[in-house]
Amino acid sequence: MKIEELKSYEIKEHRFLKDINTDAYVLSHKKTNARVVVMPNDEENKVFYIGFRTPPKDSTGVAHIVEHTVLCGSEKYPIKDPFVELCKGSLNTFLNAMTYPDKTVYPVASCNDFDFKNLMDVYLDAVFHPNIYHEEKIFRQEGWHYELENRDDDLTINGVVYSEMKGAFSDPDDIVERQIMNSIFPDTPYGVESGGDPDVIPELTYRDFLDFHSKYYHPSNSYIFLYGNCDMAERLDYIDREYLSKYDEIKVD
Numbered sequence: 620m621k622i623e624e625l626k627s628y629e630i631k632e633h634r635f636l637k638d639i640n641t642d643a644y645v646l647s648h649k650k651t652n653a654r655v656v657v658m659p660n661d662e663e664n665k666v667f668y669i670g671f672r673t674p675p676k677d678s679t680g681v682a683h684i685v686e687h688t689v690l691c692g693s694e695k696y697p698i699k700d701p702f703v704e705l706c707k708g709s710l711n712t713f714l715n716a717m718t719y720p721d722k723t724v725y726p727v728a729s730c731n732d733f734d735f736k737n738l739m740d741v742y743l744d745a746v747f748h749p750n751i752y753h754e755e756k757i758f759r760q761e762g763w764h765y766e767l768e769n770r771d772d773d774l775t776i777n778g779v780v781y782s783e784m785k786g787a788f789s790d791p792d793d794i795v796e797r798q799i800m801n802s803i804f805p806d807t808p809y810g811v812e813s814g815g816d817p818d819v820i821p822e823l824t825y826r827d828f829l830d831f832h833s834k835y836y837h838p839s840n841s842y843i844f845l846y847g848n849c850d851m852a853e854r855l856d857y858i859d860r861e862y863l864s865k866y867d868e869i870k871v872d
């Protein structure tokens with residue numbers, strides 16, 4: 620099968636990029652309007668990512684907490700920490716997830732075709748069918764929770780992202796950069812802290828956290844990227860069949 624023969628995608632643009640010696644397509648998934656860029660070439664280190672626009676409206680760190688929690692088990696892969704298992708057991712050459720001030724991306728890479736397909740499936744199932752809706756404890760573990768070791772101790776707050784951001788907020792460079800951003804871009808996503816301000820993180824409710832995922836983790840709000848030496852038409856067909864085709868287009872502000 621060729622990319623041109625796929626019924627579920629429309630080719631918006633197709634040209635050869637001489638600078639990086641690759642063929643390149645910009646596609647649109649017809650049913651959801653998911654945007655897809657495909658670069659078939661002879662690079663053995665294959666790359667896939669899916670990204671979503673995730674502009675935060677406050678400094679609760681909701682985008683960052685969603686990023687952590689979707690990698691804590693999904694419908695097809697209901698284990699506690701698929702991300703850690705993949706780090707240990709897969710042949711990946713890159714595996715991570717990053718929250719930016721306005722987007723969240725989930726990139727993987729591997730030189731092994733079978734491994735690459737597995738990584739893609741774990742990541743796609745993670746972002747679209749995470750277990751966060753059934754298990755509040757995932758939010759509590761990665762986001763924030765109260766802690767009390769002994770009856771007479773003071774009640775404290777803990778959580779993976781909460782602790783991570785306490786570290787980030789004690790770094791002088793980070794503090795200066797944040798102040799500059801907040802002053803130049805007030806009232807925009809760049810004026811708040813997408814990673815989460817430790818003073819504000821505990822204001823995030825489980826409900827608002829789930830709403831953020833429902834709103835932004837939709838194919839209509841996604842960008843998908845494929846690069847390297849693999850059967851691109853087969854990969855695109857699989858992405859459509861297993862995930863995208865199950866959704867209808869929505870408008871995401």
Ligand SMILES: [Zn+2]
Pocket residue numbers: 683687780783
């Ligand atoms: Zn983090």
